[in-house]
Amino acid sequence: MKKAVKIILWSVLSLVLLVVLAGAVFFYKIQNGFPVSYETEKPAINFPANQPAVLVFSKTTAFRHGESIEASKPVFKQIGEQNGWFVYETEEGGVFNPEQLKRFKAVIFNNSTGRVLNDEQQQALGQYVEAGGSLIGIHGAGDNSHHWSWYETNLLGTQFSHHPIEPHLQTTDVHVETQVDTTLTHKLPQSWALEDEWYVFFHQPKGAKVVSYINGDQIIPNGNILWTKDKNFGMGKYHPVAWYRTVGKGKTFYTSMGHSAKVWQDANFVELVENALRWSLQ
Template sequence: MKYLLLLTLLCIAGLATPAFAQGQFKVLVVAIPNRYHHDYAVVAKPQFERMAQRHAFDLTWSWNSTPFDGDLSAYAAIVLLNTPGDELKGPQRERLASYVRAGGGVVAVHRALIFNPPGEWPWFERLIGRTFRIHPMVQTAAVRVEDPAFPATFGLPAQWIWTDEWYEFNAPVTHGLRTVLSVDESTYDPSRIWPGQTARGMGKEHPVAWYHAYDGGRVFVTALGHTPALYDDPLYLAHLYGGIWWAATGQGIDEPR
């Protein structure tokens, strides 16, 4: 009798599950392996799945660009996780642009900030807001919170010790970028780079995360996220989810942007 009751309860629970399966919004994560960024995804995927469970949103994970062959309108946000725009070809690019123009949110993480060859897709470079210049070797540095009122900083200390590739950028190609985090170049060596290359840093103002409204949509950009082990870090995951939440909903900031 006890086992029959247990079986009945399990069946009821199984029938009830679909009623609670619908999350508050749907997120597409595109994580296409590339030469320098492939091991990270093995760590990141289960963490994003846990993030989706914890924060009650629906997650679609893709290892390739095929979602851009179809309708993107179901997604409140698209996360380009170490996936640059040059992975999208032909009509896929126009589908992303149409998605953004319809009010969609985009989160660009680390390698997604680098487009090759530069200048081939100006719309995407303006979506990111800045163009990549170079980066020195991975080093530990102090990150400063520049905008404590933005959700991607809510879980971070005012100064945060972090180890990463410190991307350098050219002048902004888009107006209205709001800096969220910057790195203090006095806490690492911007010139520590491979033979034959030169890096000089950006100076006092060196943004590593920002957000803006662009072409009808919302865009959050973070240059952090090179090393696979970083995707196990609770502070980094909180940083990512804060950006995803804002990109998906527009919530969490005090005033309209």
């Protein structure tokens, strides 16, 4: 009898340890990503003549918003076809070289998470933007897994803290600012309801102009989970969810919306992304 009890206790303990270990690995990956190899071979790209080129980069090494990424691809393709833009989608970092980057009018970090580029590729992207290129980030592109100071300063202007846990997805109204570049607000209503995972940042984005925001007092921002006990705060009534800035001669735009596949069926969200592309190509 005692032997059976010991076996049961050891089995339970082992299971608990496995759960704790799995949780630790999960949180480490979310915050840091896992070590990966970096693609350095230049891809063969046939750039059509007289078509602005857009690079959609969906590589991840940390948490992967797989459903959103897959749902976005046909949307980007359709946007490109409707506007006469060449859309090149890849998860291979070899395209981030000065020669090929300068062929693109805009680069989209499409829910890219973790360290996805090596030092030389990061430098090439930074120089591309500062020389007149455009960088657009969607949702996961703004989490805290990138560990790249230029990127955090020039795309975000703030630092990611957490997202709500319970409930995870929440519906609230997205409000559109009026005192901003009208290209970014084209065809958008003054507000619309959207279900999403609402990222909480430590402070307002510095040096940026906000395009849209939510009332942070109307969501439950609590991000506490397991041993994390200091994430029960939000950004207050004025909670930005899309903003833009100039960087040298270039531009950046970021939206924290875009967690799930469902958002890519929302006409207003898609319009915002299309507007951001149109603005970046000006």
